[in-house]
Amino acid sequence: MSDESLLPFSDNKPISDYPCGEAPAPGHAREIVPGVLWLRMPMPLGLNHINLWTVRDGTGWAAFDAGLKTTDTAAAWYSLFGDGGALARGGLTRLFATHMHPDHIGMAGWLTRKFGCRLWMTRLEYLTCRVLTADTGREAPADGVSFYRKAGWDNDAIEVYRTRFGGFGKFVHALPDSYRRLRNDEVLNIGAYQWRVVVGSGHSPEHACFYCAELKLLISGDQVLPRISSNVSVFPTEPDADPMGDWLTSLDKLRREIPDDVLVLPAHNEPFRGLHARLDYLIHSQHQALERLRYALAQPRRAVDVFAQLFSRPIGSEPYLLGMATGESVAHLNYLLHRGEAEMELSADGCAWYRMR
Secondary structure (H helix, E strand, O other), X not given: OOOOOEOOOOOOOOOOEOOOOOOOOOOOOEEEEOOEEEEEXXXXXXXXXXXXXXXXXXXXXXEEOOOOOOHHHHHHHHHHHOOOOOOOOOOXXXXXXXXXXXXXXXXXXXXXXXXXXXXXXXHHHHHHHHXXXXXXXXXXXXXXXXXXXXXXXXXXXXXXXXXXXXXXXXXXXXXXXXXXXXXOOOEEEEOOEEEEEEEEOOOOOOEEEEEEOOOOEEEEEOOOOXXXXXXXXXXXXXXXXXXXXXXXXXXXXXXXXXXXXXXXXXXXXXXXXXXXXXXXXXXXXXXXXXXXXXXXXXXXXXXXXXXXXXXXXXXXXXXXXXXXXXXXXXXXXXXXXXXXXXXXXXXXXXXXXXXXX
């Protein structure tokens, strides 16, 4: 598993309406509408930030996502809760997690213990995170080695995978041992307003977005972003999965259920308007990538052979990019396999070769 959830290979079609201005500095906040604050936490990665959101909840604040487990993130939270900080009055009442990737859940255990509050997230996200953090300290499993050999990795890449395996947990504080389950279509009373949970999948198993009709706000997590595409990958734990099909279905669901006039509060980049145009673009561009892949599979190819058809930048051997690109390539290939468009054959050395039927 990768330490990070997004693969920002290239900027996509930009949104023109960013009404909230520049992001707040770490440790500070900007009010989006009365009682809703925008926070930004730093990350030591290519994607160098994550947006978090807090909503006034009685005498305190409900937070949405927690940031990566780092000393910089902890320092930013201390500033926010300290004397004169934007969250100094009341502390946290609840912590809602959109999903289980480390940049979203990393500080959740620390925050819930510090304030004695509950973690609210969907069941699959909570349980999957518990499983992945338990891999810390384990040797790389044979199933994982087989998965990446099947994708076309060479011995050097496999050896790097072995040495890096189990890194997920280093950016995640131990989760609380209990949680409050979120369900699709559940309506939450948070302060003076009602928020509806809208669950999707593909980027992660059971990703929760939060929609407030009265405020016309959508906290979208990684399910829809304005300038980058969410990574949609297959992992060794479920090599036959079809996350690309799940993701496209989830984008259609958001378009049907959420009106276009919302202000979208995403996990990365800036708040934006133009949800439906962005969803249309993401769906269209994904189908274009699948069409390029279909043409490439006129001849047998491995997962590592189709990067040029799917990504606009070279991937190379850097472990982070190689792992994410491979997972996303397999997701595209599995999409075609699940629909009977392509077929796969294993060679004697364990590599999978794909071609159109």
